[in-house]
Amino acid sequence: MYRYDEHDLRLVQERARQFRDQVARRLSGALSEEEFRPLRLQNGLYIQLHAYMLRIAIPYGLLSSAQLRKLAHITRTYDRGYGHFTTRQNLQLNWVRLEDVPTILDELASVEMHAIQTSGNCVRNVTSDPFAGVARDEDVDPRPYCELLRQYSTFHPEFAYLPRKFKIAVTGSRHDRAAIAVHDIGLRAVRDATGGIGFEVFVGGGQGRTPVLATCIRTFLPERHLLSYTEAILRVYNQLGRRDNIYKARIKILLNELGAAELTRRVEEEHARIADDEGLVLTDDEIQRVARHFEPAVYEQLEASPTIDGLVLGKDRTLARWVEANVVGHRTPGYAIVQISLKSERLPPGDATHAQLDAVADLADRYSFGRAVVTHRQNLVLTDVKISDLAALHADLARVELASPNVGRVTDIVACPGLDYCDLANARSIPVAQDVAARLRSLETEQDLGPITLNISGCINACGHHHVGNLGILGIDKLGEEFYQLTLGGDHTETAAIGKILGPSFAATEIAGAVERAVRAYLALRTDRSETFLAVVRRVGPAPFKEAVYGAHSTPTQRTAA
Amino acid sequence: MALIRRRLSAPLREPRSSDYEVVDTDAWLAIADDAALPAGDVIVSLSRFRAERELLAQRGARIGVRIPNDTAPDVLAELASSVSLLAIELPTQRDGRAYTVARWLRQRFGFRGELRAVGKVVRDQLSYLARVGFDAFELSRGSAHDALASFDELSVHYQASSDQPLPLWKRAARG
Numbered sequence: 001m002y003r004y005d006e007h008d009l010r011l012v013q014e015r016a017r018q019f020r021d022q023v024a025r026r027l028s029g030a031l032s033e034e035e036f037r038p039l040r041l042q043n044g045l046y047i048q049l050h051a052y053m054l055r056i057a058i059p060y061g062l063l064s065s066a067q068l069r070k071l072a073h074i075t076r077t078y079d080r081g082y083g084h085f086t087t088r089q090n091l092q093l094n095w096v097r098l099e100d101v102p103t104i105l106d107e108l109a110s111v112e113m114h115a116i117q118t119s120g121n122c123v124r125n126v127t128s129d130p131f132a133g134v135a136r137d138e139d140v141d142p143r144p145y146c147e148l149l150r151q152y153s154t155f156h157p158e159f160a161y162l163p164r165k166f167k168i169a170v171t172g173s174r175h176d177r178a179a180i181a182v183h184d185i186g187l188r189a190v191r192d193a194t195g196g197i198g199f200e201v202f203v204g205g206g207q208g209r210t211p212v213l214a215t216c217i218r219t220f221l222p223e224r225h226l227l228s229y230t231e232a233i234l235r236v237y238n239q240l241g242r243r244d245n246i247y248k249a250r251i252k253i254l255l256n257e258l259g260a261a262e263l264t265r266r267v268e269e270e271h272a273r274i275a276d277d278e279g280l281v282l283t284d285d286e287i288q289r290v291a292r293h294f295e296p297a298v299y300e301q302l303e304a305s306p307t308i309d310g311l312v313l314g315k316d317r318t319l320a321r322w323v324e325a326n327v328v329g330h331r332t333p334g335y336a337i338v339q340i341s342l343k344s345e346r347l348p349p350g351d352a353t354h355a356q357l358d359a360v361a362d363l364a365d366r367y368s369f370g371r372a373v374v375t376h377r378q379n380l381v382l383t384d385v386k387i388s389d390l391a392a393l394h395a396d397l398a399r400v401e402l403a404s405p406n407v408g409r410v411t412d413i414v415a416c417p418g419l420d421y422c423d424l425a426n427a428r429s430i431p432v433a434q435d436v437a438a439r440l441r442s443l444e445t446e447q448d449l450g451p452i453t454l455n456i457s458g459c460i461n462a463c464g465h466h467h468v469g470n471l472g473i474l475g476i477d478k479l480g481e482e483f484y485q486l487t488l489g490g491d492h493t494e495t496a497a498i499g500k501i502l503g504p505s506f507a508a509t510e511i512a513g514a515v516e517r518a519v520r521a522y523l524a525l526r527t528d529r530s531e532t533f534l535a536v537v538r539r540v541g542p543a544p545f546k547e548a549v550y551g552a553h554s555t556p557t558q559r560t561a562a
Numbered sequence: 563m564a565l566i567r568r569r570l571s572a573p574l575r576e577p578r579s580s581d582y583e584v585v586d587t588d589a590w591l592a593i594a595d596d597a598a599l600p601a602g603d604v605i606v607s608l609s610r611f612r613a614e615r616e617l618l619a620q621r622g623a624r625i626g627v628r629i630p631n632d633t634a635p636d637v638l639a640e641l642a643s644s645v646s647l648l649a650i651e652l653p654t655q656r657d658g659r660a661y662t663v664a665r666w667l668r669q670r671f672g673f674r675g676e677l678r679a680v681g682k683v684v685r686d687q688l689s690y691l692a693r694v695g696f697d698a699f700e701l702s703r704g705s706a707h708d709a710l711a712s713f714d715e716l717s718v719h720y721q722a723s724s725d726q727p728l729p730l731w732k733r734a735a736r737g
Contacts, residue, residue: 035686152720155690161655
């Protein structure tokens with residue numbers, strides 16, 4: 001993984017010192033809250049319902065065991081002993097004190113981490129494929145390009161006060177595990193006929209109250225222009241993006257108002273001016289220098305047995321179920337990619353306790369070269385586990401309640417913190433996630449529901465990515481009461497789609513039942529077990545689901561405005 | 563009005579406090595549209611500059627123009643080659659258009675005169691403003707002497723910008 005050199009390290013140390021001074025000036029009154037706000041936001045520090053919330057950057061989701069242990073220590077020392085992994089591969093602490101934040105930043109700097117630009121109207125943490133470097137379908141490892149973008153965008157002087165936040169995701173695989181279609185810039189690294197690396201460039205995707213899938217504006221951008229083209233997009237956006245209404249300020253709105261052709265023309269025009277600027281053009285040497293940080297692990301030559309399929313068919317049914325749901329084939333024989341579910345019965349989705357963070361660090365050291373990855377579905381991944389170690393790893397995970405066999409299944413629910421924590425939320429997300437999971441857990445075990453993504457957002461800002469869940473739940477406020485809309489057919493992958501609202505919203509006590517009826521409708525409609533939930537939705541459309549969900553259960557009160 | 567300006571002797575490079583000074587007596591006078599033109603260097607609005615361009619040129623003093631942060635590129639191009647100072651208005655801390663305007667003035671239009679940040683200018687923006695090409699800052703509040711320290715807070719700059727044509731990886735040996 002990327003290791004800081006003296007410059008990277010000095011920068012995060014200086015940043016911690018700078019923020020310490022800004023906090024001191026805020027506490028002394030020298031800075032007003034209005035003046036402090038954009039400064040703290042550039043550092044991922046929000047004021048939430050009950051306390052400050054600090055969002056720690058995890059660039060492209062990659063963590064070393066030492067970093068995991070430091071995060072465990074920070075949650076234990078400065079928070080309440082747990083953290084929340086987000087849909088952008090970051091970690092949030094929900095109970096920090098303003099006075100402690102500079103010290104937390106010092107602690108983070110000591111393990112080459114920071115909270116820079118995890119919030120604010122600037123370029124945010126660059127996210128990527130959690131299977132990067134080990135996926136079988138990967139054409140190009142996206143991580144070196146993510147790191148180049150991280151450095152390029154860190155404290156970029158021109159783009160610290162954009163019209164709105166700006167999110168970039170990069171993948172290098174045919175299957176999109178980075179949700180690039182719902183980012184301001186989505187990049188897919190590809191190879192041309194001669195093996196040269198370039199990017200398909202997508203612009204203007206996003207969720208929130210106006211969900212939009214990104215538009216491809218370049219089919220092959222040579223890798224040396226990664227930064228110059230990004231700069232051209234950012235400059236056009238900084239100049240033309242709307243600033244009169246924060247709900248219309250994302251680049252997706254600019255793209256819609258100008259039209260894709262005109263936006264592309266302006267970006268290309270700006271790019272033509274700067275494409276050969278020596279301050280922006282990448283060289284092979286620089287790309288190679290960064291790529292060397294992501295060399296593959298030194299794998300052992302392993303026997304062909306055991307196999308993942310063998311374990312799935314094995315006598316230990318608990319292990320088999322876990323392997324089937326959570327373990328994915330690796331490009332190196334004898335190894336497997338292990339997904340650790342953070343969706344258990346006890347904790348809110350995406351939460352991990354300090355003891356669990358420490359345990360994952362130990363298991364990463366023991367089984368997976370000391371590395372772990374955060375996914376945008378709020379789980380963790382150990383990317384390089386020997387298949388022969390899977391049984392032992394499973395037992396170790398079970399001891400710390402991290403062996404839920406549900407990754408990609410309907411109880412692997414993605415949820416934002418919702419009204420339990422968030423200042424913006426209209427409704428709670430966590431209790432709904434827990435209700436739905438409790439209701440569907442036994443059905444999932446009995447029926448093999450296969451892959452179903454279920455996402456919950458507590459408000460229209462859509463941090464829980466409900467628009468792209470196969471099933472999406474959106475919390476809304478109706479005259480002070482929490483209601484929930486159900487959407488159907490969303491998809492965050494290479495076949496991305498925005499889910500459609502199925503019908504009138506449900507009260508908090510009724511939404512879990514509605515989800516169960518939708519899932520039972522799928523069971524009745526599928527031709528066989530190989531036909532996934534999403535495939536059925538695409539084949540039959542919403543009508544049978546609507547009938548199943550609303551049929552006998554609708555009442556006049558639910559039929560009021562959605 | 564507290565004014566901070568890059569020293570004339572300072573080389574063009576990334577921000578550091580020793581390259582900047584607090585200016586007590588500014589040679590430039592900001593002139594309202596309805597005020598008479600005094601002798602000496604003046605900063606006028608864009609509309610006054612357009613209306614009285616010849617008169618201003620005949621005075622034998624330097625001309626500065628105050629422009630909004632959404633001034634169109636063709637106007638920037640025209641001004642870049644005809645005035646000695648451009649003062650760009652920052653309406654709020656959050657509105658970042660002035661940063662792109664400054665980059666364009668320096669790189670695209672080759673403006674060599676003084677680029678002054680006016681309006682809502684706070685100390686925590688100075689380093690970013692300096693990097694994109696501003697060399698003078700009318701601080702909207704707080705002590706200008708204290709604010710000088712902000713130029714030294716971060717000494718590592720990954721990107722090229724108006725102050726530095728090369729990115730860090732072309733300037734330094736990297737690991």
